[in-house]
Amino acid sequence: MVICGGDGTVNAVVAALQGVQVNIGIIPMGSGNGLAFAAKIPKQTTRALEIIFRGKSSFVDGFYINEAFSCMLCGIGFDALVAHEFAKQKRRGLQTYIKVAAINYFKARPYLFEIVLKDSKLQVEAFFISIANSNQFGNNFTIAPQASLNDGLLDIVIVKKMNKFQLPFSVISQVTGINAKQQLSDYTEKKQIIYLQTDSLVIRNPDAAPLHIDGDPRDTSKEFTISTIKDCFRLLQDC
Secondary structure, eight states: OEEEEOHHHHHHHHHHHTTOOOEEEEEEOSSSOHHHHHTTOOSSHHHHHHHHHHOEEEEEEEEEETTEEESSEEEEEHHHHHHHHHTTOSSOSHHHHHHHHHHHHTTOOOEEEEEEOSSOEEEEEEEEEEEESSSEEETTEESOTTOOTTSSOEEEEEEEOOOTTTHHHHHHHHHTTOSOOOOGGGOOTTOSEEEEEESEEEEEOTTOOOEEETTEEEOOOSEEEEEEEEEEEEEEEOO
């Protein structure tokens, strides 16, 4: 099975084929191509085809957020707001995405969340929360540097309320891998970004922050129950 498209297309196909024993190849043709790039599948069609014909299939995890499937990354808050606005644009592509993100940056506000893990709980105001199986949003913009496509864990990145002028610098520190992973129990007020791993969690969302799944806007909820699907599908990757 070969998918020509972006993360949203991959999401739809993989969700429909769960449990079917088939190898999946990707020719990246979307706006972000986060899953393909995380799997080191190049955007050039000829090189992507080489991987499809000569590559090796490896299992990739997925996850559920409530009853919705995600093959890569979902976000609650600012990045989802951008996804909702981006979906309304007549033109797609990286330049349009950057423009929409810049406009909405000045409108961005923090939302109240409650994070519930098996052994801990935290209330926090945050600009956005990323729940990632892939390491990136797309276009090689990494948000969860230590994420693995097949470790049975989700990387959770919580970008807390802070001075908006500090926000880009804090995100850069996360993107470049300066922020170390931590336990929720180790949380301190001084940490501007919380980065942790877990196989499941609940996120309560009383402010109804917007949601995206694999880059596509979705209806939000007051509560999200999130859990991994180990070895969800087989992806053809570089040997």
